[in-house]
Amino acid sequence: MIISRIYEINEQMNHLKKKEQERNDIEKLKEYQVKFQSLVNDVNQLIENISYLKNVFDFVVDEKLLEQLFEFVTKLDCMTNLNNLSDTFLTEKIEDYKTIRQAINKIxxxxxxxxxxxxxxxxxxxxxxxxxxxxxxxxxxxxxxxxVDVKHEELIKFYNAVEESKDFINSLNMKPEVIDFLGKMNNGKARFGDLNDSVNLWIKENGLERKIKLSF
Structure with a gap:
């Protein structure tokens, strides 16, 4: 009787352990799914942003880096069975993506x-x-x-600021020699000899005398 009871208790304990393990496996799978989906979303956002920057600014990523990125995407597409993923494997993939992303951001x-x-x-x-x-x-x-890997809305806001800034500068109707002078000054190469009549007149008309820096 006692032996039978002990056996019954052991069976119950084993059943509880099995259920607990199943719950843990489900939670771990959910965690993997969240991490994996976050990685997929990040990669998709990066590719979308690269395409956008290419269209509006002619930004070009190094060909080898692009190959690495698309090879990485192919590997992600093959990772259909998350049950077979280990935490180490997923962490490695996230680190691989970070390396590619950092290189693209630097460019x-x-x-x-x-x-x-x-x-x-x-x-x-x-x-x-x-x-x-x-x-x-x-x-x-x-x-x-x-x-590059910012929210897409931020890239749009940046692009609009660039275009609106150019329009504002163009609206000042600066003569070519004024633009040339400002370009030299911005690069620390403007000299006293660059201050011709047109440049001097524009500076005085706009009260910018104190803003001018020369290299002499």
Whole structure:
């Protein structure tokens, strides 16, 4: 009788352990699914943003990096059975993605500075007094999108700020020699000899004498 009871208790305990293990497995699977879906969403967002930046700014990612990215996407597509995933395996995939993303962000940051923002920010700072409130908004929005993997709305806001800043600068009707002078000044290459009559007149008309910096 006692032996039978002990056997029964053991059976119940084993059953409870099995149920607990099943619950743990389900929770772990849910955790994997959340991590995996987050990774997929991040990758899709990155690809969408790269495509957008290519369309609006002619931004081009290194071909080898693109190959790595698309190979990574192919591997994600093959990961259909999450039951077979280990935590280590998923963590490795997340780290692989971070490495690719960081490399792309580095290329974008350099491109953004050298090909998009060159002269725009510094010119806006020089002419800020002409429309301080609006120029401040432009300058704030030009600080956005220093990475590719930001929300898509941030990239759109950045693009709009770039275009509106260019339109604002163009609306000042600066002569080519003035634009040339400001470009030199922004790069620390403006000299006294660059201050011709047109440049001097524009500076005086807009009260920007204290903003001018020369290398002599």
């Amino acid at each position: 974008w940051f350099s491109f953004r500075s050298k090909n998009i923002l060159v002269n725009i920010q510094s010119t806006l700072n020089i002419v800020k007094k002409m429309n301080p409130d609006q120029v401040s908004i432009y300058l704030d929005h030009l600080k956005l999108a220093n990475k």
